[in-house]
Amino acid sequence: MSAPILDVKGLEAWYGPARALRGVDFEVEDGGVTAVLGANGAGKTTILRALSGLIRRSGDIRFRGRPIGALATEDVARLGVAHVPDGRGTFTDLTVEENLRLGAYVRSDRQGVREDFDRVFGFFPRLKERRRQQAGTLSGGEQQMLAIARALLMRPHLLMLDEPSFGLAPLVVAEIFRVLGEINRNEGVSLLIVEQNASLALDLADRAVLIETGRVALSGPSQAIRADDAVRRAYLGY
Numbered sequence: 001m002s003a004p005i006l007d008v009k010g011l012e013a014w015y016g017p018a019r020a021l022r023g024v025d026f027e028v029e030d031g032g033v034t035a036v037l038g039a040n041g042a043g044k045t046t047i048l049r050a051l052s053g054l055i056r057r058s059g060d061i062r063f064r065g066r067p068i069g070a071l072a073t074e075d076v077a078r079l080g081v082a083h084v085p086d087g088r089g090t091f092t093d094l095t096v097e098e099n100l101r102l103g104a105y106v107r108s109d110r111q112g113v114r115e116d117f118d119r120v121f122g123f124f125p126r127l128k129e130r131r132r133q134q135a136g137t138l139s140g141g142e143q144q145m146l147a148i149a150r151a152l153l154m155r156p157h158l159l160m161l162d163e164p165s166f167g168l169a170p171l172v173v174a175e176i177f178r179v180l181g182e183i184n185r186n187e188g189v190s191l192l193i194v195e196q197n198a199s200l201a202l203d204l205a206d207r208a209v210l211i212e213t214g215r216v217a218l219s220g221p222s223q224a225i226r227a228d229d230a231v232r233r234a235y236l237g238y
């Protein structure tokens with residue numbers, strides 16, 4: 001088996017003096033999908049923030065074999081780690097197209113950027129129809145699509161998503177997850193996906209990690225996590 005694209009060992013993170021992560025270990029396989037599950041306040045969002053260098057963190061974080069635990073946020077991004085935060089983080093006053101251009105701001109290959117605009121409009125045709133519309137006037141689902149599309153314009157190797165299904169209707173969620181599956185399978189982009197909807201996340205993922213109060217309670221192949229009695233009762237509801 002090839003080396004994981006993301007290898008995290010002993011990850012700790014702090015908000016001021018308060019430690020929110022207490023030694024978290026997990027991996028994302030190269031070309032794989034890892035789901036991060038857990039109750040409200042467990043530390044899921046904190047994991048993504050720590051990986052992106054948005055908060056103080058320590059531990060051994062390796063991306064494509066390279067330690068990234070001391071890098072600034074923009075340098076983590078430059079290496080090919082894109083972060084779609086909770087609440088989506090689109091610029092509401094800017095148009096769809098302007099938001100997308102921001103996703104490509106570090107790139108100098110204009111032709112490649114043009115091709116990637118077509119590519120993301122292929123994934124999300126609704127964004128193409130609304131390319132001149134102000135992002136703040138998009139529906140919640142369209143804003144989530146825009147946030148993912150903007151991240152893809154960085155041409156990431158790893159896409160980290162924080163609750164992409166949050167607050168969206170089932171049909172829109174299904175569309176977004178279908179596209180995430182395509183991005184993973186057809187383009188080889190690895191995914192690290194935080195989700196409250198455990199069933200949906202486990203369908204997409206090959207591995208899962210269950211977080212409880214800043215620690216890993218359980219991790220392993222999705223099938224094993226899905227079959228775990230405690231997970232079934234607490235997160236899958238059957």
Ligand SMILES: Nc1ncnc2c1ncn2[C@@H]1O[C@H](COP(=O)(O)OP(=O)(O)OP(=O)(O)O)[C@@H](O)[C@H]1O
Pocket residue numbers: 015018020038039040041042043044045046047
């Ligand atoms: N900016 C902050 N300042 C202080 N504490 C914070 C901050 N953000 C989060 N925390 C705390 O860190 C812990 C983990 O929060 P986090 O947002 O990572 O949880 P989560 O698993 O993403 O929850 P949810 O499912 O509700 O999004 C919680 O106890 C939370 O109160």
Ligand SMILES: [Mg+2]
Pocket residue numbers: 044045046086162
């Ligand atoms: Mg969260």
